[in-house]
Amino acid sequence: MLTVHHLRVSQSERIVWLCEELGIEYNLKLHNRDPIFSPQALKDLYEIGTAPVIQDGDLTMGESAACVEYIIHKHGDGRLALPPSHPDYATYLYWFHYANGSLQPGVSRLLSLKSAGLDSSNDVFRRYTARMEQYLQHMDGHLGRDGKEWLAGQEFTAADVMTVFTLTTMRTFYGYDLSAYKNILAFLKRCVQRPAYKRYREKGEEEGFPLMIDGPAPENFIEKVMKRSKA
Secondary structure, eight states: OOEEEEESSSTTHHHHHHHHHHTOOOEEEEEOOSSSSOOHHHHHHSTTOOSOEEEETTEEEEOHHHHHHHHHHHHSTTTTSOOTTSTTHHHHHHHHHHIIIIIHHHHHHHHHHHHTTOOTTSHHHHHHHHHHHHHHHHHHHHHTSTTOSBTTBSSOOHHHHHHHHHHTGGGGTSOOOOTTOHHHHHHHHHHHTSHHHHHHHHHHSOTTOOOOOSSSOOOOHHHHHHHHHHO
8 A cells, every 4th residue: 555654744745635635545654843854764764854755565755746746647547637638738737847846946945045044134035035926926826817726727636736835834934925915825725625635634734733824924833843942
């Protein structure tokens, strides 16, 4: 059976949600941060030490986009991916890869700059903040055209699954504000109402873990952990 290793408060939430959307059988192994980074158990599985990690027979695989594509095509009969014959195929491909190709690196760069002690008084920080705003405006405008419910059009796909983490949970590491992006906020509310998303939350996260689908930035996870360690 497929085994999914999920590090709580991480992008591996995508894989648990995907499996629930597909309705496939899988074995869920939960891991907690120690206290901020991956625990040794994940590092023992995958030398890079990041989540997600999936195991399927002799296969051990990391990288969330690779895991999503593998599960869809090996266990999901191709569901939640659009085939080349579909009129929205190119749109699906674009937004599937936009999640980790543009949007998430945009947040990661700002998080790295903040960790290095830079802020809005620095030209580099301001430049990358402006670029991040471009990424969000681009997505918000796309979702606002032609009454789109989902990123690839009217059909929910893995592109949506790939994207939600960066707009929600990742904001607890770098707290950017989404208040100006009404179409993104409406999209997030649709996503978290899906029964499969609710099942992922019940199985994969601690009770009371916030949804982070509102505009203002949520509480910072790292600061919260540091406060707890000093208490």
